[in-house]
Amino acid sequence: MLLKPLFLVVGAASVALAASNEPLRSCFENAITDRGSFAFAGDLFYDRIVNRYNLNIPVTPAAVAFPTSSQQVADIVKCAAENGYPVQARSGGHSYGNHGLGGTDGAVAVDLKHLKHFSMDNTTWQATIGAGSLLSDVTRWLYHAGGRAMSHGICPQVGSGGHFTIGGLGPTSRQFGAAIDHVLEVEVVLANSSIVRASDTENQDLFWAIKGAASAYGIVTEFKVRTEPEPGTAVQYTYSMEFGHPKKQAALFKSWQAFVSDLTLTRKMASTLTVLENSMAISGTFFGTKEEYDNMNLSNKFPGANGDALVFDDWLGLVSHWAEDVILELAAGIPTNFYAKSTSWTPQTLMTPETIDKMFDYISTVDKGTLGWFLLFDFQGGYINDIPTNATAYAHRDVLIWLQSYTIDLLGHISQAQISFLDGLNKIVTNGELPFAAYPGYIDPLMPNAAEAYWGTNLPRLQQIKEQVDPNNVFRNPQSPSPAKKDSF
Ligand SMILES: Cc1cc2nc3c(=O)[nH]c(=O)nc-3n(C[C@H](O)[C@H](O)[C@H](O)COP(=O)(O)OP(=O)(O)OC[C@H]3O[C@@H](n4cnc5c(N)ncnc54)[C@H](O)[C@@H]3O)c2cc1C
Ligand SMILES: *[C@@H]1O[C@H](CO)[C@@H](O)[C@H](O)[C@H]1NC(C)=O
Ligand SMILES: *[C@@H]1O[C@H](CO)[C@@H](O)[C@H](O)[C@H]1NC(C)=O
Ligand SMILES: *[C@@H]1O[C@H](CO)[C@@H](O)[C@H](O)[C@H]1NC(C)=O
Ligand SMILES: *[C@@H]1O[C@H](CO)[C@@H](O)[C@H](O)[C@H]1NC(C)=O
Numbered sequence: 001m002l003l004k005p006l007f008l009v010v011g012a013a014s015v016a017l018a019a020s021n022e023p024l025r026s027c028f029e030n031a032i033t034d035r036g037s038f039a040f041a042g043d044l045f046y047d048r049i050v051n052r053y054n055l056n057i058p059v060t061p062a063a064v065a066f067p068t069s070s071q072q073v074a075d076i077v078k079c080a081a082e083n084g085y086p087v088q089a090r091s092g093g094h095s096y097g098n099h100g101l102g103g104t105d106g107a108v109a110v111d112l113k114h115l116k117h118f119s120m121d122n123t124t125w126q127a128t129i130g131a132g133s134l135l136s137d138v139t140r141w142l143y144h145a146g147g148r149a150m151s152h153g154i155c156p157q158v159g160s161g162g163h164f165t166i167g168g169l170g171p172t173s174r175q176f177g178a179a180i181d182h183v184l185e186v187e188v189v190l191a192n193s194s195i196v197r198a199s200d201t202e203n204q205d206l207f208w209a210i211k212g213a214a215s216a217y218g219i220v221t222e223f224k225v226r227t228e229p230e231p232g233t234a235v236q237y238t239y240s241m242e243f244g245h246p247k248k249q250a251a252l253f254k255s256w257q258a259f260v261s262d263l264t265l266t267r268k269m270a271s272t273l274t275v276l277e278n279s280m281a282i283s284g285t286f287f288g289t290k291e292e293y294d295n296m297n298l299s300n301k302f303p304g305a306n307g308d309a310l311v312f313d314d315w316l317g318l319v320s321h322w323a324e325d326v327i328l329e330l331a332a333g334i335p336t337n338f339y340a341k342s343t344s345w346t347p348q349t350l351m352t353p354e355t356i357d358k359m360f361d362y363i364s365t366v367d368k369g370t371l372g373w374f375l376l377f378d379f380q381g382g383y384i385n386d387i388p389t390n391a392t393a394y395a396h397r398d399v400l401i402w403l404q405s406y407t408i409d410l411l412g413h414i415s416q417a418q419i420s421f422l423d424g425l426n427k428i429v430t431n432g433e434l435p436f437a438a439y440p441g442y443i444d445p446l447m448p449n450a451a452e453a454y455w456g457t458n459l460p461r462l463q464q465i466k467e468q469v470d471p472n473n474v475f476r477n478p479q480s481p482s483p484a485k486k487d488s489f
Contacts, residue, residue, distance in 0.1 A: 021062050024108070027079035028065065032072055038065040050109075052098050056337040056414050057445060059098040061109040064090075068114045070187060070195050070221040077219065078193035080108040081474045088477055089219040092134050092159020096340050097443035099215060100162060103477035112161055115221055120145035125227050126184060131161040131220045139319050148227040149315060152179045154322035164223055165214030166441040167394050169402070171270040171285045171322065174382025176228050180211040180394055181387065185224040188217070191470040195221075209465045212393030212440065213455060216462075216480035217469055230315040235293040239305035240281040246360035249280055252305055253356050253377075256282050259301050260379040261350055261400060269296075273377040275363065281305075284379070285318065337409040341422045342442040343430055344399040347381075351429060359428055366424060369417030372408035375425075377401055395456035396437050403429065404442055419446065443479065450479035460484075 021040050028038050039049045040063045049064055062085055067073045080087045086107040090100030093111075101109045112132030118141045119128045125148060129138060136156035142148040151172045152163060160179075168179020176182070185199035188210065198207035209217045241252055256273045259265070271284035282302055286293045290311050299307045312318040345351065351359070381400045389397045405425060407418040430436055438444060440454035451459055463484040466473075471483050 024063060024079060024083045024085060027083065028063070028076065031075035031079055032065070032067070034068060037067065037072070038063055038076075050101060051093060051335075052101065053093050053335050054096055054098055054338060055335050056339060056409075057098045057103075059101045059103060060105045061101045061107045062105075064101075064109045064111055066111050066114060070115075070189060073110060073112075073189045073219050073221055074193040074195055076108065076110055077189055077191065077474070081191060081193065081472070086476045087219075087474050088215060089131070089161055090159075091132055091161025092157055092163070094155065094158045095162060095443055096338070097445040097477070097479070099443055099477040099479075100159075103443075103445070103479070107477075110219055112159075112219075112221070117222075118145075120148070120227075122146055127225050127227055129160055129223045129225060131159075131164075131222060133160045134158065135160065135163065136323075139316070142227055143230060143316055147230045147315075149230040150179065150182045150225055150227050151176045154319075154325065156319075156323045160223065161220060162215075163441070164225070165210055165220055166212065167396075167439065168441070169378070169380060169384070169439075172228075172231060172287070173380070173384055174267040174270060175287065177383045177387070178394065180392055181383070182225040182227070183211060183223055184226055186210055186220045187222040188214075189219045189221060191218065191472065191474040199224075205465045206469055208391075209393050209462055209469075212395065212458070213462055213481060215477060216466060216473075216475050218475060231287045231318075232313070233289050234312045234318050235286045235288065235290055235309050236283075236312060236318065236321060237286060237293070237298065237307065237309045238281055238283040239298065239302045239307045240279060240283075241305045243276075243278050243280060246364045247357070248304060249275070249363075250353075250357045250360040252280060252282070252302060253360070254353060255302055256377075257350060257356070257401070260381075261347060263347065263381075267382040269379075271379040275375040275377075277368075277371045277373065285322075337412065337414055338406055339414045339419055339422065339444075339446075340404060340406045340442055341426055341444045341447075342402060342404050342439040343426050343436045344380075344396060344403065344439070345401045346398040347400050350400070355429065355431065359425070362425065362428055366421055367417050368407070368421040369415045370407055370409060372410065373418070373421065374406050376404040376406075378404065389457060390461075393455060393458050393462055394440070395454075395458040396439065399437065402439055404439070445478065447479070451481050454479070455481065 065076045088102045090109050090111045093100050097103050115130035115132035117130040135152050135158050151170050152168050153170045164179045187197050189195050268287040274281045387397055405422045436453050438453035462481040466481050467483040
């Protein structure tokens with residue numbers, strides 16, 4: 001008796017939904033004639049097509065489109081803008097806030113999975129990469145095009161579209177810069193559906209905004225990037241410790257912080273300190289020989305931890321080793337319910353020994369609401385710090401250490417206790433100072449001052465450029481920079 005009215009309600013709702021999207025659908029049908037190139041809310045298998053990454057955020061776009069060319073991207077943007085829909089590109093779909101689907105219901109998601117072209121100019125070693133390519137594609141293609149590489153993060157399923165436009169920090173970033181620092185030119189579809197190129201010599205303001213905040217400025221369809229020769233021999237090391245007394249953990253953390261805050265430390269050293277429910281580890285890649293590595297005497301630096309080192313002579317082997325990282329498997333393999341936050345320290349704002357003690361006391365006593373949580377302290381600095389804060393929209397050039405904190409639930413939604421654990425941790429480690437500098441690639445959908453925390457002092461200029469290229473805010477998600485207020489005259 002109960003089921004029938006329920007079906008009627010659902011049926012009526014999806015009929016209403018479909019009807020309200022009818023003008024958009026017919027615009028798409030006129031513009032794109034390929035079969036299967038778009039789907040609408042209410043269509044068969046729509047949930048599977050939407051394919052949310054963070055199950056904790058049940059975003060439902062009005063439509064998902066799968067263009068096969070820049071011109072089709074432009075046609076889709078035109079239809080969406082004319083009918084008043086917000087638009088977001090989706091490349092790898094790995095936004096923590098499901099921003100590639102709009103971040104909130106009712107957007108048009110433009111999935112770029114068909115834009116996967118690649119070519120290499122072997123006189124300049126500059127590569128052209130379609131913005132639907134995943135990091136795994138990019139690594140493989142560059143390698144086979146003359147043993148080349150570029151900096152990027154370690155998760156193979158992340159998309160170049162979201163990664164090369166937000167920052168893109170990885171193990172070689174201390175030597176060669178973030179992924180955005182490799183981008184020399186882009187092709188981009190704007191809100192008025194024109195297709196333009198942007199670089200340091202053409203549409204410079206747009207190019208500046210694309211390098212750190214692209215999702216609010218257009219849809220990048222193609223990147224031209226500089227590349228490096230693939231790194232040669234590398235040593236992958238781990239120093240781990242079972243969880244014991246918080247004082248022991250704090251001591252290991254202090255040794256690590258001292259190690260990475262030595263500004264003479266080679267840029268060939270990458271390092272992450274991981275804290276889990278039952279253990280703690282310092283791990284990373286040293287881009288040099290085993291002999292050079294041994295000469296650094298790391299085991300003397302991390303007393304109480306058990307060391308282990310693996311030597312890699314081939315780049316693809318090393319990259320797949322990164323991808324096998326246990327934590328990454330947990331986060332990347334299957335869509336899950338999770339919540340994440342980030343914060344950071346510069347050489348001037350590092351935690352004091354007392355704050356480090358407080359952090360580990362907090363971790364050992366607070367209700368975390370789950371066993372599925374982890375903290376990653378990533379050593380940054382190096383090349384990224386050489387670039388002025390105002391040179392790209394990506395603003396956090398002075399960061400020495402990033403903290404990414406995660407809480408996961410494999411079965412259901414994230415609880416308030418889980419969120420409170422990460423909130424409380426951030427307050428302790430930053431001495432309660434606001435606004436936190438947060439990494440714009442680790443979306444925290446609950447952060448109230450998000451745009452400020454993501455783009456810092458570059459936000460006002462971003463808002464001005466937004467006013468010029470997208471005054472009606474076609475490209476938006478709940479945390480993107482809004483156009484500058486027009487009431488300034
Ligand atoms: C398991 C995992 C590991 C990660 N590791 C790292 C790491 O090591 N280093 C690091 O820096 N980051 C890392 N990240 C964060 C990652 O860089 C961001 O989540 C990134 O934005 C994802 O890009 P995407 O294309 O996969 O996501 P999507 O959800 O497709 O897009 C994310 C955002 O970028 C926008 N966007 C996507 N494509 C385009 C385009 N072509 N033009 C304009 N805007 C576009 C979308 O609209 C959306 O707002 C990791 C993420 C995950 C899930
Ligand atoms: C560049 O590519 C061309 C064509 O594939 C090839 O003949 C040439 O040897 C390459 N040059 C280098 C330096 O790899
Ligand atoms: C490493 O340890 C050896 C022996 O303990 C010492 O002679 C050497 O100076 C140390 N090197 C560094 C870089 O600390
Ligand atoms: C960045 O700031 C410096 C110093 O204030 C200034 O000289 C430079 O023109 C700025 N660059 C950009 C791209 O705005
Ligand atoms: C589209 O917008 C860009 C950026 O504002 C502008 O330069 C260009 O002239 C516009 N094109 C058309 C056809 O209106």
